[in-house]
Amino acid sequence: MEIKFEKETGLFTISNSKISYIMQLVKNNYLAHVYYGKKIDDFNPYCSYYEVEHEGAPQPFDYPEGRIFSLECLPQEMPAYGCGDFKYPAVQVRLDNGTTSLDLRYESHEILKGKNKTKNLPSSYVNNEEDALTLVITLKEVGGKLKVKLYYTVFENESLIVRSSEIINTSDKEQKLHQLASMCLDFADGSFDRVHMYGSHANERNIDRVPLNHGIDVVSSARGATSHQHNNFLALCSKDATEEHGEVYASTLVWSGNFEAVTELSCYGYTRMVMGINSFDFEWILKPGESFTAPEAVIVYADNGFNGMSRSFHHFVKEHIVRGRWKDQLRPVLANSWEAAYFDFDQDSIVRFARDAIALGVELIVLDDGWFGHRDNDKTSLGDWTIINKKKLPYGISGLCDEIHHLGAKFGLWIEPEMISHDSELFKAHPDWALSVPDHKRSTGRDQYVLDLSRKDVRDYVVESISTVLSSASIDYVKWDMNRNLTEIGSLSFPEKQQGEIATRYVLGLYDIVERITSRFENILFESCSGGGRRFDMGMLCYMPQVWTSDNTDAVARQRIQYGTSYLYPPVTMGAHVSAVPNHQLNRITSMLTRFTCAMSGNFGYEMDLGKLSPQEQEEVKYQIGIYKKYRETLQTGDFIRLISPFEGNRNETSWSFVSKDQSEVILMYFRNLVQNGMPLTRIRFKGLKQGAKYQCVVHECPSVLSVKHEMSGQVFSAEYLENRGLIMDKCDSDFAAHLYVLKEVK
Numbered sequence: 021m022e023i024k025f026e027k028e029t030g031l032f033t034i035s036n037s038k039i040s041y042i043m044q045l046v047k048n049n050y051l052a053h054v055y056y057g058k059k060i061d062d063f064n065p066y067c068s069y070y071e072v073e074h075e076g077a078p079q080p081f082d083y084p085e086g087r088i089f090s091l092e093c094l095p096q097e098m099p100a101y102g103c104g105d106f107k108y109p110a111v112q113v114r115l116d117n118g119t120t121s122l123d124l125r126y127e128s129h130e131i132l133k134g135k136n137k138t139k140n141l142p143s144s145y146v147n148n149e150e151d152a153l154t155l156v157i158t159l160k161e162v163g164g165k166l167k168v169k170l171y172y173t174v175f176e177n178e179s180l181i182v183r184s185s186e187i188i189n190t191s192d193k194e195q196k197l198h199q200l201a202s203m204c205l206d207f208a209d210g211s212f213d214r215v216h217m218y219g220s221h222a223n224e225r226n227i228d229r230v231p232l233n234h235g236i237d238v239v240s241s242a243r244g245a246t247s248h249q250h251n252n253f254l255a256l257c258s259k260d261a262t263e264e265h266g267e268v269y270a271s272t273l274v275w276s277g278n279f280e281a282v283t284e285l286s287c288y289g290y291t292r293m294v295m296g297i298n299s300f301d302f303e304w305i306l307k308p309g310e311s312f313t314a315p316e317a318v319i320v321y322a323d324n325g326f327n328g329m330s331r332s333f334h335h336f337v338k339e340h341i342v343r344g345r346w347k348d349q350l351r352p353v354l355a356n357s358w359e360a361a362y363f364d365f366d367q368d369s370i371v372r373f374a375r376d377a378i379a380l381g382v383e384l385i386v387l388d389d390g391w392f393g394h395r396d397n398d399k400t401s402l403g404d405w406t407i408i409n410k411k412k413l414p415y416g417i418s419g420l421c422d423e424i425h426h427l428g429a430k431f432g433l434w435i436e437p438e439m440i441s442h443d444s445e446l447f448k449a450h451p452d453w454a455l456s457v458p459d460h461k462r463s464t465g466r467d468q469y470v471l472d473l474s475r476k477d478v479r480d481y482v483v484e485s486i487s488t489v490l491s492s493a494s495i496d497y498v499k500w501d502m503n504r505n506l507t508e509i510g511s512l513s514f515p516e517k518q519q520g521e522i523a524t525r526y527v528l529g530l531y532d533i534v535e536r537i538t539s540r541f542e543n544i545l546f547e548s549c550s551g552g553g554r555r556f557d558m559g560m561l562c563y564m565p566q567v568w569t570s571d572n573t574d575a576v577a578r579q580r581i582q583y584g585t586s587y588l589y590p591p592v593t594m595g596a597h598v599s600a601v602p603n604h605q606l607n608r609i610t611s612m613l614t615r616f617t618c619a620m621s622g623n624f625g626y627e628m629d630l631g632k633l634s635p636q637e638q639e640e641v642k643y644q645i646g647i648y649k650k651y652r653e654t655l656q657t658g659d660f661i662r663l664i665s666p667f668e669g670n671r672n673e674t675s676w677s678f679v680s681k682d683q684s685e686v687i688l689m690y691f692r693n694l695v696q697n698g699m700p701l702t703r704i705r706f707k708g709l710k711q712g713a714k715y716q717c718v719v720h721e722c723p724s725v726l727s728v729k730h731e732m733s734g735q736v737f738s739a740e741y742l743e744n745r746g747l748i749m750d751k752c753d754s755d756f757a758a759h760l761y762v763l764k765e766v767k
């Protein structure tokens with residue numbers, strides 16, 4: 021791992037054993053982007069491709085040597101508008117003189133050990149200073165009013181870099197920031213496809229791949245959160261890229277609010293990718309001496325396709341994003357009351373629900389929504405966290421918690437701290453605490469308003485009231501929900517000129533409260549949720565090590581949702597539960613095996629009343645939980661590899677596998693959703709096995725639960741056989757079928 025600057029050539033080289041990221045100072049100190057990709061040891065600084073004459077391309081004021089240099093054709097690190105570059109910028113400021121032209125030139129740099137912490141924002145980290153190096157480059161705007169600092173961190177073992185930026189008002193007047201991107205990646209060439217993840221509630225993170233078109237394409241959220249609709253992820257890949265082959269440049273933000281991911285293919289064939297807080301409807305007033313910091317961008321380079329990209333993201337999330345007590349701890353099997361009871365429960369019914377689940381092996385009982393105020397439906401009481409519903413829970417949260425502990429399980433609770441119901445004591449006392457704009461009535465979403473987290477008094481109330489509940493009992497787990505998009509984004513406590521800051525201040529306020537609460541209750545396992553997967557992002561993962569992936573628990577729909585989510589996030593972060601049939605979202609009936617196979621591919625649990633199953637089904641569940649626990653380590657810590665995409669072809673199939681860290685255990689999941697006569701057989705070639713090793717299919721007693729074909733049971737295969745010849749998936753003779761193979765290394 022190394023960061024170096026060579027004065028003679030102006031080259032900055034950031035590298036580790038996998039990647040090199042190279043920049044160069046050119047033509048009176050512009051910071052050009054030169055290369056990002058596989059490591060190059062000896063980089064030749066010769067570079068002339070930006071010296072081309074294009075009619076009409078402007079020259080900088082201090083470039084007297086003819087017409088062959090223009091910002092129009094210079095790949096840059098922090099491009100701005102107004103001095104010759106007409107492409108989508110990375111920074112925009114309306115200066116106090118009313119204009120927006122920015123000319124940023126290199127001023128200085130420093131190389132630091134370790135990883136900088138991003139001010140007021142969640143950020144990636146290293147435990148040991150020796151594991152990362154950070155380059156800070158300061159650019160100065162020629163007019164003298166602004167400076168921009170660019171941060172680049174390289175990690176010892178990661179095929180990625182982390183970037184962020186900071187803008188500083190060095191003038192004695194206020195300046196108005198309209199955009200500060202976290203990253204920009206400029207290519208002078210390239211023929212890319214653009215990949216992103218779109219969706220909707222209960223249909224999150226579908227993979228979308230399209231050829232990059234000329235002009236500007238934007239993927240964004242203006243909903244106040246990352247959103248169900250578009251995840252804050254964007255990749256550019258070579259045309260031939262598949263799961264295993266081809267080049268991928270992929271970026272995501274350590275951020276949970278409005279974002280934009282912009283690509284532009286210029287008419288000269290230059291490609292630009294910019295990511296950061298959404299510049300649409302964004303403003304930030306920089307007073308003299310003040311600065312604003314953009315969230316981190318994590319930028320992966322992979323030369324081995326999308327599985328290679330995901331391996332890098334997964335490793336990074338596990339090692340440098342998730343932190344705290346639960347980082348390396350195996351996660352418990354949970355049963356959640358939501359789809360089992362919704363709002364219709366009391367102490368006795370939850371204790372019965374818990375007893376039945378615990379008897380089958382469940383380790384954590386979660387009481388979902390409906391335990392406070394008079395919340396018997398979703399129209400009321402949000403905000404009244406300290407008013408426990410004594411009709412339902414006569415002994416309070418502590419009474420229930422003690423009872424569950426007594427039964428031998430951990431206890432978890434649902435909260436939705438960012439919200440306020442119109443019908444609540446909190447709203448009666450503080451109607452001004454909800455986000456609102458003058459002369460408008462507030463829109464509702466799920467009949468609730470959003471608290472104005474830009475206000476310190478509101479944040480203090482949230483921290484205090486939630487802390488009161490969490491200290492009232494020995495709570496082991498919290499599900500932190502957030503069920504609506506932000507509208508009428510305004511704050512009564514900020515002046516007019518700062519209203520453009522409120523959407524951003526909301527997210528900064530959110531980080532303030534989650535930081536205070538999660539650090540105060542550091543033993544609690546927090547699961548982030550936002551109507552399912554609205555806020556599945558690395559920002560929240562810095563505080564909460566797992567996320568409820570989607571409100572859709574149907575095992576067929578979940579194949580797409582979990583496949584897409586796995587582009588960025590390791591399965592241990594993805595809550596996935598077996599639910600009742602017919603499924604509550606889609607009415608579909610699938611087998612217990614299919615539901616189990618899908619749910620065990622994430623952070624496993626149940627979302628149903630296990631006491632209502634037949635004795636035979638309960639036996640099956642008990643067996644499932646035993647199987648899950650047996651392979652939990654591989655499922656939660658192993659490598660996840662996608663094998664067949666549900667987004668490609670019309671084969672109605674999905675497959676993925678888990679390989680333990682030491683490659684001695686392999687678990688393969690295969691789903692076939694619709695059968696038809698004469699259906700071709702599918703051969704699955706394994707990936708990521710230990711070369712030279714031999715693997716045996718493990719035999720289990722209960723083939724209806726663990727589907728190992730009889731003739732395969734006990735069979736031994738070489739890694740080379742499994743990777744090249746593979747296994748044929750037959751015997752899927754009904755709709756929505758699944759196969760679950762476990763292979764163990766034999767010496």
Ligand code: DGJ
Pocket residue numbers: 358388389398434501503549550551552568570571
């Ligand atoms: C939305 C969540 O995603 C569900 O799992 C459940 O917790 C409900 N909210 C409760 O209101």
